[in-house]
């Protein structure tokens with residue numbers, strides 16, 4: 001039986017008095033590759049922040065690995081790949097290997113020295129994502145697609161159980177995008193990696209995701225799994241009853 005990795009139950013979120021998420025219900029199980037799509041300002045990044053424990057809901061419950069994300073001790077279980085364009089200062093003089101190695105600190109602990117197994121994991125991940133040949137190059141000198149691989153490798157090296165991406169294909173050309181999608185598909189199919197991704201790019205994404213969630217402050221459509229249907233039906237009946245009573 002597939003384990004629940006992420007669960008949101010009747011989640012509401014507002015910034016001040018500005019409502020952003022409205023009664024969100026979502027369950028993500030091991031091995032799913034879920035794409036969240038929606039227009040600008042529909043609450044996609046806010047949803048990721050709630051899942052990663054950077055924000056708390058005003059109402060409802062969020063859990064990741066069965067725990068409140070704010071209280072999750074094993075932060076390394078979440079591999080976060082931010083938007084490439086906003087992320088890296090190209091003047092920063094670090095090599096691919098150094099940036100990828102820095103991701104291992106999440107697993108090892110900030111002040112504990114790395115051992116042979118940490119360095120072995122770095123080499124394994126460099127090989128896995130196809131960065132071995134350029135591992136001694138400066139990250140700032142690489143193309144957008146290559147930099148994106150570096151950030152994926154940095155997230156993978158802590159041996160996470162879920163990878164979360166925020167607009168991963170922004171600033172990446174079409175050829176690099178298709179390599180990126182192939183890499184995600186390999187990680188998902190061969191290693192059963194659970195992945196959650198926010199994206200505007202429906203076209204490339206739709207060929208690899210196992211499930212698509214359309215968000216516009218509430219979940220507009222979701223090709224959901226059978227295990228979610230009873231709860232969605234129950235919520236729908238509650239909403240209809242509430243509207244009828246008004």
Ligand SMILES: Nc1ncnc2c1ncn2[C@@H]1O[C@H](COP(=O)(O)OP(=O)(O)OP(=O)(O)O)[C@@H](O)[C@H]1O
Nearest residue numbers: 015016018020038039040041042043044045046047
């Ligand atoms: N820190 C904040 N304080 C106040 N309002 C915010 C804050 N962050 C986001 N918002 C507002 O919340 C709404 C949802 O923002 P969010 O970034 O989650 O949407 P999004 O779907 O990720 O948008 P985009 O596709 O443009 O990145 C927007 O109207 C945004 O202006």
